[in-house]
Amino acid sequence: MPDFQTTLVSSLYVHVPFCAQKCAYCAFYSEPSTGDLINRYVAGLVRELELVAEDLRPKTIFFGGGTPSLLNLRQWEHILRALERLNLLGAEEFSVECNPATVSADKAKLLRDFGVNRISVGVQSLDEALLDRLGRIHSREMVFKSFDLLRQAGFDNLNLDLMFAIPGQTLEIWRATLDEALALDSEHLSSYEVIYEDDTPLFAQLQAGEFDVDEDLACAMYEELVERATTAGFRQYEVANFAREQRRSDGVKEYWSDVGKDAQPSSSPPLHHPIARFACRHNVNYWRGGSFYGLGPSATSYVRGVRTKNWANTQLYCEQLERGKRAIESREELPPLKRAGETAAFGLRLVAGWPFDEFRRVTNFDLREGWTAEMGQLTARGWAARDENHFQLTSQGLRFADAAAEMFLR
Numbered sequence: 001m002p003d004f005q006t007t008l009v010s011s012l013y014v015h016v017p018f019c020a021q022k023c024a025y026c027a028f029y030s031e032p033s034t035g036d037l038i039n040r041y042v043a044g045l046v047r048e049l050e051l052v053a054e055d056l057r058p059k060t061i062f063f064g065g066g067t068p069s070l071l072n073l074r075q076w077e078h079i080l081r082a083l084e085r086l087n088l089l090g091a092e093e094f095s096v097e098c099n100p101a102t103v104s105a106d107k108a109k110l111l112r113d114f115g116v117n118r119i120s121v122g123v124q125s126l127d128e129a130l131l132d133r134l135g136r137i138h139s140r141e142m143v144f145k146s147f148d149l150l151r152q153a154g155f156d157n158l159n160l161d162l163m164f165a166i167p168g169q170t171l172e173i174w175r176a177t178l179d180e181a182l183a184l185d186s187e188h189l190s191s192y193e194v195i196y197e198d199d200t201p202l203f204a205q206l207q208a209g210e211f212d213v214d215e216d217l218a219c220a221m222y223e224e225l226v227e228r229a230t231t232a233g234f235r236q237y238e239v240a241n242f243a244r245e246q247r248r249s250d251g252v253k254e255y256w257s258d259v260g261k262d263a264q265p266s267s268s269p270p271l272h273h274p275i276a277r278f279a280c281r282h283n284v285n286y287w288r289g290g291s292f293y294g295l296g297p298s299a300t301s302y303v304r305g306v307r308t309k310n311w312a313n314t315q316l317y318c319e320q321l322e323r324g325k326r327a328i329e330s331r332e333e334l335p336p337l338k339r340a341g342e343t344a345a346f347g348l349r350l351v352a353g354w355p356f357d358e359f360r361r362v363t364n365f366d367l368r369e370g371w372t373a374e375m376g377q378l379t380a381r382g383w384a385a386r387d388e389n390h391f392q393l394t395s396q397g398l399r400f401a402d403a404a405a406e407m408f409l410r
């Protein structure tokens with residue numbers, strides 16, 4: 001099995017729990033920012049990094065949130081210098097999420113200078129009325145400006161985040177947003193259907209009958225997404241994620257047979273299920289059941305079969321770290337079979353599904369022994385396909401990946 005005892009953890013997530021204002025649909029832990037609390041958080045985060053640094057050798061780093069780009073230059077420099085001092089820089093993939101309203105040339109340059117090589121831009125929509133409806137703080141113009149600015153700063157691996165099935169969004173609006181977003185020529189595209197989470201303004205509006213959910217329209221939008229992204233040269237590698245195999249400007253085509261610590265580019269496509277070169281390796285590690293440290297308020301870690309969760313309270317997080325200990329709220333050691341079931345479920349979100357050998361290497365269990373009935377049911381329903389070496393969801397099955405994945409939990 002990988003990851004055990006001697007192997008250092010190669011994946012780091014950092015949660016930045018601040019936003020300029022709360023979006024109408026958002027249930028992530030974040031709050032409107034104040035300068036003092038952000039400074040205190042930065043000091044706490046550096047302390048938390050110090051506490052785990054010895055067990056970390058990051059190949060992927062992801063700063064998400066919240067709005068990481070809300071941190072000012074001084075705060076970013078403090079964090080990046082700490083990463084440098086602790087020998088945590090040099091990741092193959094170092095991503096930072098940015099809101100188009102909070103990107104500046106200085107910040108982009110600083111990030112780039114310290115090895116950030118991938119930016120995920122939270123676009124959500126390119127329709128002004130819908131941006132307003134969602135409570136986003138940026139305009140469509142800011143999306144184009146920030147995209148250009150990031151390119152000028154030298155970022156050649158950019159993701160755009162889009163959202164569909166937004167109340168009030170028609171198929172025509174969605175097509176127009178997709179076309180404009182695809183024309184930007186990013187290396188990666190993520191697109192999720194709106195989810196109605198408890199305790200969000202959007203959920204309250206739904207409960208109050210202000211609009212209805214139209215599942216057929218959501219399905220049609222998903223189909224448009226897959227078709228247009230694929231036509232534009234993206235490869236779908238996960239339910240909601242698309243990546244290029246090459247930059248438009250690149251002459252050489254490279255393929256990645258898998259994404260993980262042993263991944264190597266090659267000039268010829270692997271026989272089965274290639275994952276595109278610009279796939280987000282950090283997220284592929286999640287879907288493949290790899291270990292990762294998650295730092296910051298509310299972040300989850302999964303290290304050698306033990307899941308821990310930090311307090312979703314920035315004050316408390318800071319207090320604990322000021323006393324020199326990690327701000328862990330809960331700790332769960334997963335029994336091997338439960339862990340294998342979760343790993344199976346996560347991995348099915350990937351278009352590549354599970355090569356049986358890979359699943360056994362990661363979990364010590366064999367899908368062909370413990371999950372035969374589930375694989376049979378899904379295959380009979382047309383939601384999955386199986387051959388001698390692999391099991392994967394079909395395009396129809398991917399649309400219902402959550403329901404399919406649930407069947408594999410133990």
Ligand code: SF4
Nearest residue numbers: 019022023026065066
């Ligand atoms: S910017 Fe992102 S994290 Fe912040 S409230 Fe909006 S969706 Fe949530």
